[in-house]
Amino acid sequence: MRDWLINDRADLAGFIAASGGGPHYVYLLRMPDGEPKFGGLGTPFYVGIGQGARLFAHEEEARDPARSGAKVETIRSIWAKGGEVVRTIDSVHAVEPWDREEELINSIGRLAEGAGPLTNAQTYAPSLKLNGIELRKYAADHAASGDANAIPAKFKLRHTRLMAGPREPLSRTSVFGKIYTVAEANPGVTGEEFVGLLSAVDFTGNKSAYTQGGQVSASWLVGYIEGGYFRSDRQHLQDYQER
Numbered sequence: 001m002r003d004w005l006i007n008d009r010a011d012l013a014g015f016i017a018a019s020g021g022g023p024h025y026v027y028l029l030r031m032p033d034g035e036p037k038f039g040g041l042g043t044p045f046y047v048g049i050g051q052g053a054r055l056f057a058h059e060e061e062a063r064d065p066a067r068s069g070a071k072v073e074t075i076r077s078i079w080a081k082g083g084e085v086v087r088t089i090d091s092v093h094a095v096e097p098w099d100r101e102e103e104l105i106n107s108i109g110r111l112a113e114g115a116g117p118l119t120n121a122q123t124y125a126p127s128l129k130l131n132g133i134e135l136r137k138y139a140a141d142h143a144a145s146g147d148a149n150a151i152p153a154k155f156k157l158r159h160t161r162l163m164a165g166p167r168e169p170l171s172r173t174s175v176f177g178k179i180y181t182v183a184e185a186n187p188g189v190t191g192e193e194f195v196g197l198l199s200a201v202d203f204t205g206n207k208s209a210y211t212q213g214g215q216v217s218a219s220w221l222v223g224y225i226e227g228g229y230f231r232s233d234r235q236h237l238q239d240y241q242e243r
Contacts, residue, residue, distance in 0.1 A: 002039050002040065003028060003038075003039045003040035003088035003089060003090055004088060004089045005040070005041075005086070005087070005088055006027075006055060006087040006088065006089055007087075009053055009056065012053070012055055012056075012089075015089060015092075016092060019092035020092060020094075022051070022092045022093065022094065023051050023052070023094075024049060024050070024051050024092070024093045024094070024095060024096050024097060025049070025050050025051070025055075025089050025090075025091065025092045025093065025097075026047070026048070026049055026050075026089070026090040026091050026093070026097050026100050026101050026104065027047070027048055027049075027050050027054075027055050027087065027088065027089050027090065028040065028044040028046065028047050028087075028088050028090060028104070029044065029045055029046040029047075029048075029058060029071075029075075029085055029086070029087060030042030030043060030044050030045065030085070030086035030087070030088060031043040031044075031045060031074075031078065031083075031086065031117075032078060032083040032084060032085070032086050038104070038107070038108055039088075039090065040086075040088040041086065042086040042088075043117050044108055044117060044118065045071070045074050045111075045117050045118060045119050046058065046071055046074075046118060046119055046120060047090075047101060047104045047105050047108065047118060047120060048101065048120075049096055049097060049098070049101050051205070052205075055087055055089075056087075058071060058072070058075060058085075059075055059085055062075035062076050062079075064233070066232070066233035067233055069119070069121070070111060070112075070119035070121075071119040071120075071121075074119055090104065105118060105120055130142055130146060130147060130148040130217075131147065131148055131149070132215065133148040133149075133215040133216075133217055135148060135217055138217050138219035138220050138223070141154075141217075141219035142217060142218075142219060148215075148217040148218065148219075149199065149217070149218050150218055151192060151195055151218045151222065152218065152219050152222060154222075155191060155192075155195075155222045155225075155226075156191075156226060156230075157191035157194075157225060157226060157229060158190070158191045158192045159190055159191065159192065160190065160191050160229075160239065161188050161189065161190055161239065161240035162183060162188075162189055162190070162191060162194055162225075162229070162237050162238070162239070162240055163183055163184075163187040163188060163189075163237070163238060163239070163240045163241065164180055164183040164184040164187070164236070164237065164238075165180075165183075165228065165229070165234075165235045165236045165237045165238040166235055166238065167234065167235040167236055168180060168236070169236055173205065173206075174206065175203065175206045175224055176224065176227075176228055176234065176236050178198075178201050178203065178206075179198060179224055179225065179228055179236065179237070180228070180236045180237075182194070182197050182198055182201065183236075183237055187240060188240045191222075191225060194225060195218055195221050195222060195225070198216075198221045198225075199216070199218070199221065203216050225237065
């Protein structure tokens, strides 16, 4: 099977609709070197699972000078040479196709391991289901307690009072956008209380929920809360300040 080349958002929407509506898809970002590799033209440098316009999010990320990493640096190097990222779709699925994404990453190989050209940072852990919540990336955090809703001991902001930060996310429907909205409505909430509030939020439309059914674990929420607070390129959360 050969990958489908995607030039723009209209191409993407048309292909997903023609393929049964998905809504999930596996995609590859490729170098514009014309090399026939792994089902398409161009050496792949990133594999991901997408929904909606996720395919284009990495290029938007690369336009932010505050963002760094092998993936965005690769995109910037392509642009610096006058080229464009080649985007291809591998397959379309009704649920998040973890197995296919993992299969491609393992077969192509990650740059960080010296096994191939992929800039993917994530390595795969065995899936684990706790209380009906299917986990992958954060399975180890909950294995000991046996509860995907248990807040991990490593949470640095458990007792910190929080509020919406100085930098509003670009979209209120993104993971950080939803987190920001809840923080905005609950100024002064502690980190522990914040996890509880966010557990009731619908994240099924967000690709990075790390559960095929859309349920989220406490550790997943903790990771985003700390990212919104500690990362200088985010600043979506800050210490509570009396008005």
